[in-house]
Amino acid sequence: xxxxxxxxxxxxxxxxxxxxxxxxxxxxxxxxxxxxxxxxxxxxxxxxxxxxxxxxxxxxxxxxxxxxxxxxxxxxxxxxxxxxxxxxxxxxxxxxxxxxxxxxxxxxxxxxxxxxxxxxxxxxxxxxxxxxxxxxxxxxxxxxxxxxxxxxxxxxxxxxxxxxxxxxxxxxxxxxxxxxxxxxxxxxxxxxxxxxxxxxxxxxxxxxxxxxxxxxxxxxxxxxxxxxxxxxxxxxxxxxxxxxxxxxxxxxxxxxxxxxxxxxxxxxxxxxxxxxxxxxxxxxxxxxxxxxxxxxxxxxxxxxxxxxxxxx
Amino acid sequence: xxxxxxxxxxxxxxxxxxxxxxxxxxxxxxxxxxxxxxxxxxxxxxxxxxxxxxxxxxxxxxxxxxxxxxxxxxxxxxxxxxxxxxxxxxxxxxxxxxxxxxxxxxxxxxxxxxxxxxxxxxxxxxxxxxxxxxxxxxxxxxxxxxxxxxxxxxxxxxxxxxxxxxxxxxxxxxxxxxxxxxxxxxxxxxxxxxxxxxxxxxxxxxxxxxxxxxxxxxxxxxxxxxxxxxxxxxxxxxxxxxxxxxxxxxxxxxxxxxxxxxxxxxxxxxxxxxxxxxxxxxxxxxxxxxxxxxxxxxxxxxxxxxxxxxxxxxxxxxxxxxxxxxxxxxxxxxxxxxxxxxxxxxxxxxxxxxxxxxxxxxxxxxxxxxxxxxxxxxxxxxxxxxxxxxxxxxxxxxxxxxxxxxxxxxxxxxxxxxxxxxxxxxxxxxxxxxxxxxxxxxxxxxxx
Numbered sequence: 001x002x003x004x005x006x007x008x009x010x011x012x013x014x015x016x017x018x019x020x021x022x023x024x025x026x027x028x029x030x031x032x033x034x035x036x037x038x039x040x041x042x043x044x045x046x047x048x049x050x051x052x053x054x055x056x057x058x059x060x061x062x063x064x065x066x067x068x069x070x071x072x073x074x075x076x077x078x079x080x081x082x083x084x085x086x087x088x089x090x091x092x093x094x095x096x097x098x099x100x101x102x103x104x105x106x107x108x109x110x111x112x113x114x115x116x117x118x119x120x121x122x123x124x125x126x127x128x129x130x131x132x133x134x135x136x137x138x139x140x141x142x143x144x145x146x147x148x149x150x151x152x153x154x155x156x157x158x159x160x161x162x163x164x165x166x167x168x169x170x171x172x173x174x175x176x177x178x179x180x181x182x183x184x185x186x187x188x189x190x191x192x193x194x195x196x197x198x199x200x201x202x203x204x205x206x207x208x209x210x211x212x213x214x215x216x217x218x219x220x221x222x223x224x225x226x227x228x229x230x231x232x233x234x235x236x237x238x239x240x241x242x243x244x245x246x247x248x249x250x251x252x253x254x255x256x257x258x259x260x261x262x263x264x265x266x267x268x269x270x271x272x273x274x275x276x277x278x279x280x281x282x283x284x285x286x287x288x289x290x291x292x293x294x295x296x297x298x299x300x301x302x303x304x305x306x307x308x309x310x311x312x
Numbered sequence: 313x314x315x316x317x318x319x320x321x322x323x324x325x326x327x328x329x330x331x332x333x334x335x336x337x338x339x340x341x342x343x344x345x346x347x348x349x350x351x352x353x354x355x356x357x358x359x360x361x362x363x364x365x366x367x368x369x370x371x372x373x374x375x376x377x378x379x380x381x382x383x384x385x386x387x388x389x390x391x392x393x394x395x396x397x398x399x400x401x402x403x404x405x406x407x408x409x410x411x412x413x414x415x416x417x418x419x420x421x422x423x424x425x426x427x428x429x430x431x432x433x434x435x436x437x438x439x440x441x442x443x444x445x446x447x448x449x450x451x452x453x454x455x456x457x458x459x460x461x462x463x464x465x466x467x468x469x470x471x472x473x474x475x476x477x478x479x480x481x482x483x484x485x486x487x488x489x490x491x492x493x494x495x496x497x498x499x500x501x502x503x504x505x506x507x508x509x510x511x512x513x514x515x516x517x518x519x520x521x522x523x524x525x526x527x528x529x530x531x532x533x534x535x536x537x538x539x540x541x542x543x544x545x546x547x548x549x550x551x552x553x554x555x556x557x558x559x560x561x562x563x564x565x566x567x568x569x570x571x572x573x574x575x576x577x578x579x580x581x582x583x584x585x586x587x588x589x590x591x592x593x594x595x596x597x598x599x600x601x602x603x604x605x606x607x608x609x610x611x612x613x614x615x616x617x618x619x620x621x622x623x624x625x626x627x628x629x630x631x632x633x634x635x636x637x638x639x640x641x642x643x644x645x646x647x648x649x650x651x652x653x654x655x656x657x658x659x660x661x662x663x664x665x666x667x668x669x670x671x672x673x674x675x676x677x678x679x680x681x682x683x684x685x686x687x688x689x690x691x692x693x694x695x696x697x698x699x700x701x702x703x704x705x706x707x708x709x710x711x712x713x714x715x716x717x718x719x720x721x722x723x724x725x726x727x728x729x730x731x732x733x734x735x736x737x738x739x740x741x742x743x744x745x746x747x748x749x750x751x752x753x754x755x756x757x758x759x760x
Binding site for chain 1: 335336337338339342352358359360362363366368369680681682683684686687689734736737738740741742743
């Protein structure tokens with residue numbers, strides 16, 4: 001189990017890693033938790049684990065690079081391979097690919113900080129508001145846990161949202177904010193194809209920010225989400241298709257907004273969904289009456305049965 | 313501005329007959345928490361500090377003393393000797409007020425700052441932090457005012473918040489608390505009908521500002537507090553860690569009845585023992601002992617006896633001096649690196665203690681900038697941590713106590729890159745001067 005790393009989400013990753021490790025140990029799986037540090041390659045080479053589960057959030061944990069190293073060592077990965085992670089990790093790339101396959105996703109633009117250096121920043125922002133309207137969501141192109149994410153209701157707030165976003169990364173994704181029911185659909189594949197778990201609906205007092213995500217109390221979760229049967233099936237279908245189209249493996253979590261007409265809008269997909277005590281994936285699994293330890297073990301077993309990833 | 317789209321249930325039209333199903337907030341005790349708990353929030357700032365103790369990161373954030381200068385083998389032998397010879401005391405419950413021998417020895421420590429007291433006036437606590445908690449507990453009702461320096465030690469603000477006090481900040485300058493401003497603030501608060509219970513001050517090598525209250529101002533501050541009927545809480549963990557001049561007389565040395573003094577072995581010896589103390593006027597001391605007994609029964613005998621043996625057998629004055637020399641070397645490294653790499657900022661040159669208080673170039677926000685700093689592998693504490701009211705985003709605290717001088721230079725070099733990156737961003741978007749939201753959030757103290 002790889003947990004920690006040097007990303008902004010180190011703390012969340014450490015908590016996720018401990019939770020999953022405990023659940024696996026409870027069902028008889030031998031687990032060693034290791035940080036991503038200078039000793040990692042040596043440790044993996046010596047230990048030669050049956051499988052490596054990178055439960056890393058943010059940066060090298062999700063962008064595929066740590067997964068590349070695991071593959072380089074000829075070890076089996078739990079979850080998606082490096083190539084698929086790299087694609088899913090970039091929100092604009094994932095959105096573009098899925099939109100091409102007919103999945104609805106809010107209209108967006110991707111803006112590197114360097115662009116603003118060359119162009120007149122206020123003019124670019126004004127054009128942005130003209131084109132996409134308000135409200136807008138500004139978020140780092142990569143990353144999770146709502147870090148650097150803002151909902152912009154009035155144009156005057158946009159510059160500050162850009163500054164907050166660029167503190168976390170050098171490229172911003174600005175998309176039209178879709179109003180509706182916010183749901184997360186977790187997908188698991190234990191060897192017989194991807195299956196959606198019940199959607200978790202997130203209702204929050206104020207913003208669904210870092211505090212709301214990790215400090216119980218401000219968010220009310222409804223599992224299954226309070227959607228019509230059709231909307232529920234459509235949301236599950238989008239999550240499973242996203243998982244398949246992006247060639248993800250093992251497990252993923254797709255975040256969606258279901259609008260007033262029941263249409264699910266794809267926001268982003270996570271190849272290493274959070275597994276803390278307040279995270280959405282474990283809630284979905286429990287709502288499906290699945291034992292977490294057994295579910296994680298089945299995911300691990302499926303990874304172990306698969307061939308070690310071949311280097312490309 | 314808020315973050316993330318907020319679901320709008322009223323317009324969603326998605327509610328089915330099963331909509332009555334109860335959701336969960338993942339905490340069945342949500343309705344049970346005390347009012348004082350509701351202000352506690354998870355912070356991305358605290359989470360960002362999770363990377364600060366990784367070796368790749370130069371942490372200028374934490375306030376950990378540089379313990380590598382301690383003679384660890386001899387201290388180990390001493391601890392072993394204490395258990396072997398006095399184990400039945402050392403491992404047993406002890407006095408709620410603290411070990412009597414240690415209280416006598418504490419008088420010797422305080423004598424260096426001109427304090428004359430009786431061992432009966434001393435209450436040993438689990439770090440001076442517990443002393444502050446007890447003082448606040450016995451004096452402060454919800455809504456009472458605590459007056460404190462602007463900025464002020466984040467751990468104290470946390471205590472005041474936990475007891476639902478209002479903190480009113482008073483400006484400081486290079487000579488510490490400004491007496492005229494203090495007088496004016498207390499006068500205004502009285503006129504507004506507010507009840508001011510405590511004046512909380514760190515008079516020596518202030519955390520985070522690095523300044524000390526001048527000798528000339530000390531009697532004036534005491535006179536103002538006395539005139540307004542406000543008890544002074546003198547928090548003095550750093551007083552003996554001056555780099556050049558001998559220690560100044562403590563406020564408690566100048567006045568006995570109006571001052572509660574907080575002392576600590578955490579910075580002058582080792583924080584792991586968690587031993588501090590309070591010196592208070594007789595009647596206050598009685599209540600502190602009762603409050604402490606109800607909180608913890610008694611401070612750790614094992615820690616107290618170990619420290620007592622250390623004070624008895626080691627040249628502790630020499631150790632304090634040696635700490636001071638190490639910190640001066642680090643301070644020098646910090647200041648010269650700031651001059652070299654960050655000339656656009658301004659800072660004070662502390663004459664003791666652990667911290668430099670840096671003012672950022674206009675328009676930059678230390679809280680907004682922290683994620684960028686973490687990416688650049690350097691950590692600091694945003695100035696907002698040291699204010700009760702969200703101010704301070706134009707400052708940051710750099711500590712020079714723990715990293716080596718070379719690491720300090722490297723850390724400041726990285727910070728300079730962060731500042732110039734943020735500068736560019738703020739200039740691009742013209743957001744300078746917009747104050748960020750502040751809250752009382754800082755790393756736990758063990759972030760080297």
